[in-house]
Amino acid sequence: MLSVLLLRARRPVPVAELTDWMWPVGKAPDDPAGALVTYRKRIVHALERMDAPPRIRYRDGSYQLDVDREEIDFHEFGRRVDTARAAARDGDHASAVRELASAIDDLWTGTPVPDLHGDRAANWRQMVVSESLVPAHSALFTSLGALGEHGQVLRRLADLPVELRQSLTMVKHRLAAQHGAHRFHEAHSYYLDQRKRLRDDGSLDEADELTRFQNELRARHHEHRVTVSARVPPPRAAEVPHLLPHDVTDFTGRETLLQHLDRITVDATGRPAATIAVLAGDPGVGKTALAVHWAHLAASRYQCGRLYHDLNGFGEGPVAHESDVVNDFLTALGVTAESVSPLSARKARLRGLLSGQRALVVLDNVRDHDQIRHLLDCLSNCTVLVTSRSRLPDLVRRGASTVPVQPLTYTEGKAWLAKWVGQRASAEAAAASDLVALCGGNALILKIVIERTRSRPGVALAEFADELRDEHTMLGLGGRGPESSVRAALGWSYHAMSPAEQRLFRLLGTHPGPDVSIDLAASLAAQDRKDVQRKLEALVDFHMLSQPESLTRYRLHDLLRRYARELAAASDERQAAVRRLLDFYLTSSQNADRVTAPNRVPVAIAPPSVGVVPVEFADPDSAMRWVARERANINAVMGYASDNGLHEFVMKMPSMVGEIFQRLGHRDDAIAGLRMSIQSGRLAGDVYEEACAWGNLGFHQLAAREFEAARDSLVKARAMFEHIDDPIGIAVTDLKVGRLALEQGDAGRAVEIQLSVLRTFRQLRSTGEEAVTLYRLAQSYRRMGNLTEATTYARAALRLAEQLGADHTKGCAFTELAEIHLERGELTEAKACCERALRIHENSDSNQMGTIHLTLAHVHVNMGNTADAELCARRALTYYRSSHDISGQAKAQRVLAELLHGQARHEEAAELWALALSSFEAIGNQRAATDIRERLTEIPAAPSIPADRTESIQHPSAWYRSV
Template identity: 35%
Template structure:
């Protein structure tokens, strides 16, 4: 829930009506719609009301900005439910794919809880209806510019309208902003300004800040100035009366800006994302980040932008529309296009720099623009690069769409290609899927065949991560056909490698081995060391599945030698972990621990939380096999904590299995049973043949510690579909 404001003013009758409405019992939970004109303060009022009643909702509060009128498309009900499930503790990889399944899980989690749900800035009833819970103890408050009459007529949901502030409240709020002493000294001009605002809190705050900044001027003189400005711009927003009321107030502050700040404000209307950093604003402006931040702070003081988070700023959606309108009026078309190109260049090159840190040995997207017009971000390490990718994730999705809509086709496929590997390390993949679908159309429009191949591979990988293996294979096969047609050897190897991964994870191990061997020969012929190592590693996985342990070890060792020569720290750690797992499987726990220690040391150079989690799980299992139970428990608990941090349920289940086995070996049967049942519950919500060994282990443990309950077996026993994140991303060169 956003923070409350300290000087909330007025709307006592609306707050009382909300109190009464929510107190009235209603079957299936309580819902109320709060509507009103733009800028009237709906969101601020609901936030204030929610903070007053926090004690009524001991199980928490959920807040969703539905973005009905923002720069990005409105949040779909499916996406909203996914966000709520993650907020309620469901790991990202266990959020159901379908909207109905998400809704069912949402209602299950809310049963018996008292939670406040706020759906802010909603467009229509269809956006709301799937999000209404059935739990009796929950309350839903919806804010919208529209009345949402369908909810009222069909479901009897009450509606509360937020009117403009009363005359008294207008004067009170303006006096608080400019200072009560100054307001008391000129009551007439203050009254006039209060009437100019039409009772809109945003307008009052903007006018008040303007007056505060001109401490030596009389309020009366500023009233005359405002009146003149109003007469100068009667037709800025003829299409919407409500916007016109605010646009005149916006114009007052806008016209007072010095030229650099005014230009930045205009150009911010071109930014397609939800918030903006000083460095992104600097790219728009073609200036230094320090200059952009100073100008952003100047805009914030006039309430033309708001502080969104640390060193990030957000425009109210009405101000964004006004900024875009001013840009269209005051900025030549060629300047607007040049600013947008700079912004796209900055996002693309910053994403490329992040990818170079996170995956330094992967080939970059081809044909990048020069960086002589922008200063992209550079990153000192994995953590910093990953933080930037996470912070900009929603913005990057919006930027890709904007690039495609404005004819910057190359940017529209290069940006998803650059950030694909980073976004594949965490979180949901549905937004990545949309980006790659846009990217494929853009690459085709650009006529860039290598771009098309790389995008097809990334699109295939995303389907792969979503367990849609048919579409994954289709993407890899389409990329392979195009790569063969143009004679691109490296992309042929990448497409074939990824297709073999599909076969490996769907149980066609021998078919996968045949393809891997052809890819390996091709990589050796082209002296592609990175491709050789990746393929040898996967061959090791395939041989291990067939229990050909000597051949698997030979493949892993050869891959490791190449990766050591390349200095690929992260990849070395991955191979050491697989060697550790192999040693453990073949009865050498001491050897397994040696590989684990080597892998952990490499982790200090190249952070990869998923691999570190695997290393800890394998190390814990090796300690258990050696009878070192305290050390085994310590590593297993650390692995489980890490799996929670990266929202990886597969790894959590594997860690719980080791815990259950360790407690069993210690003779603590209740603890073993508890961890076993938790792991079985997790596996019941997942798919993939890679889970089979964990499932088999858990069933054996449960058979020992307690009678197996059929109801607990049902969800687990049918899981045989394969899943992995082992495909290679992109096909811009190498394998």
């Protein structure tokens, strides 16, 4: 729906037309108009995250999206193409190329509006490809040809889908580019193939048109005419060597890298430069294919010759030596190596032969700098392209340019698969997507998968995807020959590393999370941090690790992770390494818990294993940042420990990080961890740990307003604590039961429970829990309307929290005092308390930040500061969303709607009220839902523009109390 409205921006689109676009005939829902209403609500909710969200209007049975057409890719595409055509008419082909390339590469990505399945959408797609995309490509190729960039034309043509590439327009562009690049034999062969194809297809007129075009090209380049004879092959100059392997016929993507190689291999005049470029990347990522393909495209620039040698730095068999390369190159240049002796003389002869015009030299599969260091002296006048699994930093110090070869993008992988499996890719789109994703951008695996699917055309792609999900199957793909299996390809890199580097790589295979910090790696290896960091850098140099985001974080590609895990499983160190892994996270998380909640009763854990150095934290902010950064790893480690019966860890870990997860807005993660903890406590027969987990689960369910579930969890927790006679556990559970009563509207019952709990904590001298209870009592008394008692308990909570250094409780007490001052009409005091609470909770508790900003919004409303009130309400909504607090979101939306309605922004107000209504109904707050329905009925009668927007909010104090 959004796609159609964007295509028809600022124009009304009737419901019937939307239906034709979105659903095939006979496939529309029974009530398409009702479905569109639901979709509009979802779209509005999503767009609301934007700073200035566009508006979707509904009027007279039509929908209209108010957005500038220039902001929409399709319309911007047309504008850039028009600009390029104007530039080309003026002879400015460079500007035309820039505009056209940016339009095609940046704006036209994939199939247009692929989620629209109606007949109207299918017809539109076919129309825009033929009337917009093909002419844009054609204009780009024409301007590139005018600039002499024939290689770029050929590269871009190779990336087009088959159906576009075989159109007569594109066939003619390819012929023109081949002639322009002086590849006449190739052009003539291509012409014959295409003419035969057209005649076989019955397109005789197009075949004749192609013949006329080919004759024009040959006449234009008459000095290079080719006479084709079945008996006499074209002559080849013996003194110009061409040692490049065959080009990769199915090469796909890598356009940016190919263009980058074009730029760094020429000098300021555009001529080939004497330089070194290093293509470095993971095993199997496609470095050799890229190097060979680019070399073929650039071959016409190097009239002195194209030389190639595989140095076998990573592979079965002997590593190639300098003398092997020198001898082979001399032979290719017409000199018998045996006639020149010794090696120094042969090197001098090679240097002399290559000292004239530039030659292109590809040194493939280089192990390290030492393997080619002296050889490069002979190639000082050449363009040298090196491929290696190592980054070769010594070459960089010699002035070489490093070109990192990343895994294929999903789009490139999908295009490659589609090119070879044809209609199966679209017929089994989901399975094809799974195959590409499972290959992880590794060209070697994808190539093997393509070969397997093509050799078994009757097997569903989904079966191949299922096969790839098995680690051992993936690593064994490709057979048992040299470099033929994935496992063998990875093994050459692994065995090239030192034993210490191999050990660290194996140990990293025990970590189930997405990335690794230096601290974790040092504890895994039980070695000095700096020493481990050096080894990690070595693994990066070998492309066995990557650093996609940070210099202190390291990541294993999925394929390498599988390989490392396989190696770790066979290692004698595996069990001890897993123990150190768990100890690192458990102890570091305990340190974070101690800093963020210093007065909570600490969870007892055993000392960490020898060699484990947990992370220490100077303040709550640093602890919160660490947990936020490690969240995905913590979740993965908990899941691994649960699956493998490591109950001690699973029982303890959620208690360390659960509340921090809650403050960061990741309640679902906290709940998932606690459910694992409950299961482990039950299996291990540990009643205390199971009771703690049930109590903490009830706390999170209460925050999610799942009241019945929370009650069940708390009842189970209390029964278990009673069974083991744990008074602290009983009191902590009762404190949560009191909060449950308050949230369900029984403030009197809440006060009764909390006063009893307060006495217990004071008897047990549990001061941290006492401070929290005082704050909860202040909250309950305020909701009862007893502001005097509320103030007394809030100030008592604040004093005790300050004595204990309990910042979180202190911030909550300030927030509660702000609410009390607000209800008393003491706006200056309320604002000051909010500001103090903000300084405490900043970056540490999303839910509390939402509450503070919502309170501030009320303060500004009462002060008459409408703009500030709106800003605070929007901030509150953002924080509540990040903490997944539906109730908080509804309250913020309701306040914001009132503010907008008071400014005569009725449509925006109605949308926010509708969202709040949905949320209040979802959480069972029928009173608020009824109030909003009444407000919605007032919108049609609202005045268009009030004389004074601030005064239009009637009786703000009364409005605040009703909210």
